[in-house]
Amino acid sequence: MTGIVRGAPVPFDAPVYVTRPLLPPLDAVTARLAEVWSTQQLTNIGAQHDRLEAALRAHLAVPNLSLFTNGTLALFTAIRALALSGEVVTTPFTFPATPHALSWSGITPVFCDIDPVSLNLDPAAVARAITPRTTGILAVHVYGTPCDVEALQQLATLHGLRLIYDAAHAFGARVDGRPIGTFGDATMFSFHATKLFHTAEGGALACGDAALKRTIDDLRNFGIHGPDAVDAIGLNGKMTELQAALGLCVLAQLEGELATRRRLLARYRERLGSLDGVTWLPGPTGADASCQYAVIRVDATRFGCSRDVLHRELQAYNVFTRKYFHPLCVDYACYRDLPSAARSNLPVASRAVQEVLCVPLYGGLSEGDVGRICDMILVIRERAAHDRVAGAGLASRGE
Ligand SMILES: Cc1ncc(COP(=O)(O)O)c(C=O)c1O
Known part of the structure; x- marks a missing residue:
């Protein structure tokens, strides 16, 4: 433990990033x-x-x-x-x-x-x-x-x-x-x-x-x-x-890495699967899944705070998620003037890009680590709900 942030203990001594490469012996x-x-x-x-x-x-x-x-x-x-x-x-x-x-x-x-x-x-x-x-x-x-x-x-x-x-x-x-x-x-x-x-x-x-x-x-x-x-x-x-x-x-180690990632994904879904405001992308499961990312969508209204606030707050607990694929390509300076870049052309993408969050997933994580990441998501959610009642704090930040 590396201290207390906003009343909750920080569960990781070192940063936990969204991924880490599979390093063979x-x-x-x-x-x-x-x-x-x-x-x-x-x-x-x-x-x-x-x-x-x-x-x-x-x-x-x-x-x-x-x-x-x-x-x-x-x-x-x-x-x-x-x-x-x-x-x-x-x-x-x-x-x-x-x-x-x-x-x-x-x-x-x-x-x-x-x-x-x-x-x-x-x-x-x-x-x-x-x-x-x-x-x-x-x-x-x-x-x-x-x-x-x-x-x-x-x-x-x-x-x-x-x-x-x-x-x-x-x-x-x-x-x-x-x-x-x-x-x-x-x-x-x-x-x-x-x-x-x-x-x-x-x-x-x-x-x-x-x-x-x-x-x-x-x-x-x-x-x-x-x-x-x-x-x-x-x-x-x-x-x-x-x-x-x-x-x-790397190929010789792949089966082991995949088996671990499958277990970690199952653990995430078990802990966060029925959390109001969090949706798991429905991709294929079992042998058909690539297990490349663990992706949630955060509905700010139901979750209590926005994806951006959750992303930032998790960093305070040493958990570094990624907002892949934010910004949309049509927001790059080189594409924004194309006719097809008009936001009216892209309502679904425009919403998704505000909601997606990739949470850590790699074979070096333990199920306990995933449990602790889920705990922090729940802590942030509860704090947002509390702040909403109090009319201040996370929920009221316009992010
Ligand atoms: C969707 C997508 N396309 C293309 C690439 C580019 O691949 P590379 O980094 O191997 O050039 C990436 C890289 O991560 C990607 O995520």
Whole structure:
């Protein structure tokens, strides 16, 4: 305990962040690095790379996979490989990399509203956003909750559009048992250190078409097709041997990490599942869930104080939640003047972004830690209720 804050003991000596990377045993990493040293090949698609690519292809149950140095470059490459141009319909409720990958490629992102339950692209809104300039849809499986893949595919087929999924949060997720990387034309994964499976920095593209995989592999390597041929304007997106070696070690620990995260998620739901003013996102459960985030929505009126106040108050108890994905992409200076950025176009996203809060979730937490985080949420809620009666304090702060 590190003292008393506003009448309640602070339960954590050190900050508890929203996530912490899965760190495999250092001797396992060292052994893999020794293999890399023995080959003297640090990058350019070496043995560790090929081993990880094959292992992940099997793990994700996708026909083709290409590893990248990060997820953002994988997205850039998907956009180029599928020859998107003009306008692409996407969500405002995501990480900056999603719309930036379009803009950086000279494409106008057209933002449309999200579904109030899944917080993923609303297919009806997508349909309304399609114009003669639209060449594709870039959808995000936000927090690992799968999009309405059937409806989006129907729209893409009907209008002759390419469909790319940003599955940065959806490693290992499934839709009724079908692997998440098997939908659309291509699916991007991020292996950033904040992700369940990671390579410190890293990413991948999955696709069903073997010819598309060959194009992606060339684009990932400057467009080099063979010793004497550069066939396209590519970039350098190759995953190094060091990243791949780390990834193989992380993959070996994944089942244990997932089992712990499942237990922690169950504990959160048990403690906060029926709390008035707190809603859990309904994503898939059991083997179909990515377990990437633990996300609640805070209804300020019913909970007693706003999401922002809860976020700030938890920090006083050493609990550092994140307001992912606040602000909406349409609030960035680079997008706010787009016609599709008008708030009237995005009522559902505009509300969700005020309510979502990611609470800590990683294998290094114990069930006791989750219990203590829930205790602090209840303490803050009770204090807000008390203040409301007294007409002062947390509840009356206009945040
Ligand atoms: C939804 C989403 N898309 C794309 C990215 C970018 O991935 P990376 O950090 O691997 O470039 C992230 C990163 O966290 C993300 O959350």
